[in-house]
Amino acid sequence: MPTRIRVLPRAGTAALITLATTAATVGVAAVPAAAEPNPPGCPRGHVCAYSGNGQSGSLVFKSVGDWRGSAAARSVFNNGKRHPGADHIQLTWTYNGRTWSRCLHYNPYPGQPDPGEYKIDFVDGVVIKSATWRGECPARSADATPGSGVKR
Numbered sequence: 001m002p003t004r005i006r007v008l009p010r011a012g013t014a015a016l017i018t019l020a021t022t023a024a025t026v027g028v029a030a031v032p033a034a035a036e037p038n039p040p041g042c043p044r045g046h047v048c049a050y051s052g053n054g055q056s057g058s059l060v061f062k063s064v065g066d067w068r069g070s071a072a073a074r075s076v077f078n079n080g081k082r083h084p085g086a087d088h089i090q091l092t093w094t095y096n097g098r099t100w101s102r103c104l105h106y107n108p109y110p111g112q113p114d115p116g117e118y119k120i121d122f123v124d125g126v127v128i129k130s131a132t133w134r135g136e137c138p139a140r141s142a143d144a145t146p147g148s149g150v151k152r
Contacts, residue, residue: 035108038079044107045081047089047131049073052119060128067131076128077119080106085135091120092130099129103137 031033039055042048045064051057053074060073080087089104116137 020128025083035110035112038107039077042077042079044079047076047078047080047091047104047133049128050077063131065135068129069129071128073122073126073128074124075119075121076104076131077103078106080133082106082108083110086133088134088137090130090132090134091128092132093122093125093126095126103134105137 021045028089038044039050041059042055042062046062047067048055048062049060049071049140051072051074055075055077057074059068060071061069075113076089076091078089080089087106089106090101091104092101094100102117104120105118107118108115
């Protein structure tokens with residue numbers, strides 16, 4: 001069953017959550033994994049951020065290596081290649097004065113089983129601080145990173 005979370009952009013506003021299990025998150029909407037074509041301007045092997053939700057708008061950054069900086073973005077997509085130990089992204093961002101982090105799997109290849117979350121949509125006000133290539137993401141229930149939100 002797909003997971004969909006919509007978080008309203010104002011601090012102190014209750015979140016509208018529609019999902020199979022109860023969860024909470026801040027500044028993020030989880031998107032279910034499924035093999036899909038490369039998003040605009042983001043070839044396989046890159047992590048990319050966009051100015052609009054759903055990989056729309058302009059490309060804010062794309063990188064084949066670790067990225068550090070400060071970029072306002074509304075969506076991020078890990079289009080990494082299979083490479084054990086370095087095909088997942090540890091994404092870090094700020095929102096409402098706090099720092100958040102989440103591990104993103106890579107966009108699956110056709111016929112590959114669902115690897116987990118590989119893209120995120122954000123509300124206004126999120127600033128991406130880093131995207132660091134890493135090994136396998138921990139299980140959601142074991143991920144103790146602040147702001148990691150959705151538990152599977």
